[in-house]
Amino acid sequence: xxxxxxxxxxxxxxxxCASLAFSQAVNSTVLGTVTDSSGAVVxxxxxxxxxxxxxxxxxxxxxxxxxxxxxxxxPGNYLVTVEMAGFKKGERRNIAxxxxxxxxxxxxxxxxxxxxxxxVTGAAPVLQTDRADTGRNIDTMVVSELPxxxxxxxYQALLALVPGTAPPTEEHSQFFxxxxxxxxEVNGAPRVSNN
Numbered sequence: 001x002x003x004x005x006x007x008x009x010x011x012x013x014x015x016x017c018a019s020l021a022f023s024q025a026v027n028s029t030v031l032g033t034v035t036d037s038s039g040a041v042v043x044x045x046x047x048x049x050x051x052x053x054x055x056x057x058x059x060x061x062x063x064x065x066x067x068x069x070x071x072x073x074x075p076g077n078y079l080v081t082v083e084m085a086g087f088k089k090g091e092r093r094n095i096a097x098x099x100x101x102x103x104x105x106x107x108x109x110x111x112x113x114x115x116x117x118x119x120v121t122g123a124a125p126v127l128q129t130d131r132a133d134t135g136r137n138i139d140t141m142v143v144s145e146l147p148x149x150x151x152x153x154x155y156q157a158l159l160a161l162v163p164g165t166a167p168p169t170e171e172h173s174q175f176f177x178x179x180x181x182x183x184x185e186v187n188g189a190p191r192v193s194n195n
Contacts (some may be wrong), residue, residue, distance in 0.1 A: 028097045032105040034062045034082050034090070041066025042109055045084040052077040052093075073097060080105045088112035159184045160164040 027067045033190055047068040050057040053076060062068045062082075075097050082090040087109035097103055159165050168182035183191045 026099050027072045027074055028100060029071045029102045030073055030078060030105060032107060034066045035108050037108060037110055045082050048081045050079045052079055075099050082107045082109060084109060102142055
């Protein structure tokens with residue numbers, strides 16, 4: 001009988017905790033392609049991802065297409081180094097990884113000894129081609145410096161900061177809308193199309 005009670009309790013706890021499975025994603029991904037100076041992919045290169053503040057590093061290798069990926073990384077400031085015999089060591093610093101983003105870091109290796117290092121200090125910003133979703137992160141500093149928002153500082157009014165969003169309007173009359181919830185339309189789609 002005690003086992004039956006324990007089993008029922010465990011099932012109940014599992015059911016109550018099921019809603020936690022739909023939590024927000026906070027970790028991010030670093031990926032890229034390693035090529036040589038002629039543009040050919042470099043397979044089997046050693047790739048090291050290092051978090052600059054904690055010095056925690058992860059290593060991997062490029063696949064046969066020259067691609068590498070480091071999923072599920074916490075936000076932070078990162079360094080990517082690539083090593084391959086017959087090439088100078090490639091390095092990219094100051095990779096700012098934000099919450100729930102994918103950062104592409106493509107590195108081109110130059111022929112030479114591995115003891116030599118090529119450091120890329122700047123790169124042209126690329127279009128987001130790794131993910132189909134679109135979004136915008138608004139950090140705490142920006143939110144705290146905003147002037148008083150419409151509707152008594154309702155958090156939903158922050159959506160008006162995103163391009164393509166119509167100004168928020170009230171869904172119902174004040175009598176039925178005691179929580180002061182707002183409706184927002186994005187890129188001309190109706191409210192029910194928001195996700």
